[in-house]
Amino acid sequence: MTGLDLLAKTSRGLFIAGQWRESSTGARIEVHDPADDSVITDVADGSTDDAMAALDAAVAVQPEWAATAPRERGEILRRSFEAIMDQADDFAELISLEMGKTLAEAKGEVAYGAEFFRWFAEEAVRIHGRWMQAPAGGSRLLTIRKPVGPCLFITPWNFPLAMGTRKIGPAVAAGCTMIVKPAELTPLTMLALANVVAEAGLPAGVLNIVTTHNSKALSATLMADERLRKVSFTGSTPVGQVLVRQSADQLQRVSMELGGNAPFLVFEDADVAAAVDGAMIAKMRNMGEACTAANRFLVHESVAREFADLLGQRMGALTTGRGQTAGTDVGPLINADAVVSVGRLVTEAVDGGAELVTGGSAPDGPGHFYSPTVLLGVPAGARIVNEEIFGPVAPITTFTSDDEAIGLANATEYGLASYVYTRDLARTITLAESLEFGMVGVNTGLLSNPAAPFGGVKASGFGREGGFEGIDEYLDTTYVAIPV
Ligand code: ADP
Numbered sequence: 165m166t167g168l169d170l171l172a173k174t175s176r177g178l179f180i181a182g183q184w185r186e187s188s189t190g191a192r193i194e195v196h197d198p199a200d201d202s203v204i205t206d207v208a209d210g211s212t213d214d215a216m217a218a219l220d221a222a223v224a225v226q227p228e229w230a231a232t233a234p235r236e237r238g239e240i241l242r243r244s245f246e247a248i249m250d251q252a253d254d255f256a257e258l259i260s261l262e263m264g265k266t267l268a269e270a271k272g273e274v275a276y277g278a279e280f281f282r283w284f285a286e287e288a289v290r291i292h293g294r295w296m297q298a299p300a301g302g303s304r305l306l307t308i309r310k311p312v313g314p315c316l317f318i319t320p321w322n323f324p325l326a327m328g329t330r331k332i333g334p335a336v337a338a339g340c341t342m343i344v345k346p347a348e349l350t351p352l353t354m355l356a357l358a359n360v361v362a363e364a365g366l367p368a369g370v371l372n373i374v375t376t377h378n379s380k381a382l383s384a385t386l387m388a389d390e391r392l393r394k395v396s397f398t399g400s401t402p403v404g405q406v407l408v409r410q411s412a413d414q415l416q417r418v419s420m421e422l423g424g425n426a427p428f429l430v431f432e433d434a435d436v437a438a439a440v441d442g443a444m445i446a447k448m449r450n451m452g453e454a455c456t457a458a459n460r461f462l463v464h465e466s467v468a469r470e471f472a473d474l475l476g477q478r479m480g481a482l483t484t485g486r487g488q489t490a491g492t493d494v495g496p497l498i499n500a501d502a503v504v505s506v507g508r509l510v511t512e513a514v515d516g517g518a519e520l521v522t523g524g525s526a527p528d529g530p531g532h533f534y535s536p537t538v539l540l541g542v543p544a545g546a547r548i549v550n551e552e553i554f555g556p557v558a559p560i561t562t563f564t565s566d567d568e569a570i571g572l573a574n575a576t577e578y579g580l581a582s583y584v585y586t587r588d589l590a591r592t593i594t595l596a597e598s599l600e601f602g603m604v605g606v607n608t609g610l611l612s613n614p615a616a617p618f619g620g621v622k623a624s625g626f627g628r629e630g631g632f633e634g635i636d637e638y639l640d641t642t643y644v645a646i647p648v
Contacts, residue, residue: 167257181221182368198264210374218372222341225369238288243364245281277326284333311339313393321347338638419627424580427573428458434585442609456581476521479536506555580620
């Protein structure tokens with residue numbers, strides 16, 4: 165079976181209360197292949213009435229679901245993990261088709277995305293409170309962890325599976341019900357996932373999926389309802405700010421995974437060849453369309469030329485093409501706007517004096533391609549190092565001292581991922597303590613791991629996904645005082 169068969173057996177309706185249904189308006193949204201802009205298929209364009217039906221379903225089963233044995237919730241996740249992995253090639257093809265990434269990268273996403281289900285299957289049975297004596301004696305202090313209640317999940321297009329599973333996994337483990345609103349550009353993978361979790365035994369109404377072109381109306385309607393208790397969002401900072409403001413009226417709990425502007429620091433004592441290997445991953449994973457993508461390469465001036473030339477050779481040798489074609493290293497960007505925006509940032513940097521080491525152009529269409537690009541000597545004030553590029557472009561800025569490097573790295577409103585290459589232990593510790601980022605990769609270009617707490621500070625948001633911390637986002641604490 166190929167991803168197209170998976171697509172053929174996936175309903176393209178709304179998944180509400182365990183049933184597939186049409187949108188109340190009958191409207192549809194087209195889904196495009198970013199490699200050539202052709203229409204793959206269409207999905208239901210859910211209305212606010214549909215969103216409310218999904219919330220009704222989630223609210224109706226919440227008490228019963230919260231009372232389910234933790235082991236049962238864990239086993240559903242575990243079976244879902246196995247089922248995704250059994251169909252890994254099909255999921256990979258579907259992800260590649262709707263999002264553009266290569267099959268190899270899509271397989272990586274499937275393994276990563278499924279792993280959240282295995283991890284949280286194991287966490288479901290480790291939810292516990294505490295029992296302690298009051299400091300003054302005479303009383304026992306107990307805590308109980310309870311699911312927060314019905315949740316709304318809004319996910320982006322860059323990881324159509326994993327951005328969903330890392331919210332669904334902990335929510336299922338904690339005993340929450342949910343409504344998922346996948347990105348309108350890449351809704352198919354989430355619809356395919358609905359069948360998997362239903363077949364794994366997830367009761368009707370626990371997971372509801374509403375696709376829509378009008379996310380704004382959906383979020384405003386659902387968040388105005390006091391029955392919704394939690395919103396978890398992965399996407400851009402401006403939309404995250406809108407959602408946090410919206411959460412104020414009903415005081416919903418919020419988790420926000422927002423934009424990033426990751427620095428990638430290479431010190432004079434680094435293994436430069438290893439740093440280039442790491443840079444290829446930190447920059448080129450997902451064509452640079454990741455919030456963890458290295459956005460600024462800060463390199464000590466003594467190794468900058470060597471680093472730039474080696475990175476330029478590696479980037480220049482990559483083959484750009486359709487993600488499903490054998491031999492493709494770099495797929496298309498998500499849409500035409502993305503190509504224009506990346507191209508503008510590069511042109512401005514070159515006009516501002518940066519040296520173009522490789523790339524710097526968009527191949528002729530069809531499809532939304534941009535060639536892997538390396539820029540050297542990018543001034544620290546350039547727009548390309550202050551905005552999220554979300555494309556295959558590596559701008560290199562040089563520094564001369566550790567203090568300057570740390571100052572440059574922290575000079576951003578964002579604080580999600582950061583990467584450092586050095587062989588000096590004391591410097592590593594100083595960097596880990598001084599960098600204002602939720603994550604620091606030391607001599608590695610890959611941070612994401614379902615067992616680790618993923619998340620940011622400052623304009624990159626708050627809350628953690630994965631790790632032991634991930635499930636806390638879905639649990640409330642009740643304190644019980646018992647005088648003895
Ligand atoms: P990106 O740049 O990755 O597309 P967005 O923040 O625009 O980031 O989109 C991420 C997700 O947020 C998508 O599912 C999108 O449909 C949704 N979204 C966009 N605007 C809103 C909004 N006002 N309310 C709720 N969701 C929104």
